[in-house]
Amino acid sequence: MxxxxxxxxxERDERMIAQARENIAKMGYEDRIHLIQGDAQExxxxxxxxxxxxxLDGGKGHYIHLLEDCMRxxxxxxxxxxxxxxxxxxxxxxxxxxxxxxxxxxRMRKYLDAISHDPRLMTTVLPLGDGLAVSYKKID
Numbered sequence: 001m002x003x004x005x006x007x008x009x010x011e012r013d014e015r016m017i018a019q020a021r022e023n024i025a026k027m028g029y030e031d032r033i034h035l036i037q038g039d040a041q042e043x044x045x046x047x048x049x050x051x052x053x054x055x056l057d058g059g060k061g062h063y064i065h066l067l068e069d070c071m072r073x074x075x076x077x078x079x080x081x082x083x084x085x086x087x088x089x090x091x092x093x094x095x096x097x098x099x100x101x102x103x104x105x106x107r108m109r110k111y112l113d114a115i116s117h118d119p120r121l122m123t124t125v126l127p128l129g130d131g132l133a134v135s136y137k138k139i140d
Contacts, residue, residue, distance in 0.1 A: 007033045008051070010043045010058075044069035051075065057083040061104040064111040071120060076139040080121075085112060086131025 001007065007029075011017050017037050024033045036043055040058045044066055054070050056063055063082055070080050089096045090105045091112065097105050115123045115135045123135040 001032070005032065008036065008047075009033065010036045010038060010040050012037065012039055041065055041069075044073070047073055049073070051078060053079045053081065055081045055083070060084055060087055061107040064107050064114060067111065067114055071118075071137070074137045076137055078137050080115070080133075080135040080137070082111070082115070082133040082135070084130040085125060085133045086127065088130060091131070 009020070011020060014037070017035065020035055024030055024035065041062055047069070051073050052075055054074055056066060056070070063085075074080060085108060086092060087101075087105060087108050090098065090101060091108055112125065112133065115121055115133060116125075118135075120138055121135045122138060123133055126132045126134065
């Protein structure tokens with residue numbers, strides 16, 4: 001992060017928030033990292049301003065519901081980086097889908113279709129780890 005860089009992060013797990021606060025303090029970044037406790041969907045809907053990059057790494061079934069808020073918040077030329085988009089191989093083939101994960105898989109497939117076909121975005125999916133989608137918001 002550059003000298004003028006700022007990070008806004010959303011976390012709902014109280015244990016993770018405590019750990020994050022401790023790490024932020026150790027690094028001396030209290031004035032540069034804004035930690036919001038809450039649900040990502042609810043928080044995204046209430047955020048204002050713009051961001052150069054948005055990193056999604058939460059409930060996989062919720063990415064599709066976050067997309068329009070991400071588009072509203074993302075600056076032209078910015079990136080949406082979405083983690084775990086191949087979801088244990090279940091996105092690629094129905095043969096690997098675990099029954100209790102069907103809804104998550106359907107929503108992630110819908111999300112990948114949306115970011116791949118949205119004319120405002122240029123997206124690539126990288127087969128790194130559990131899959132990483134990088135979406136560039138086109139400049140008008």
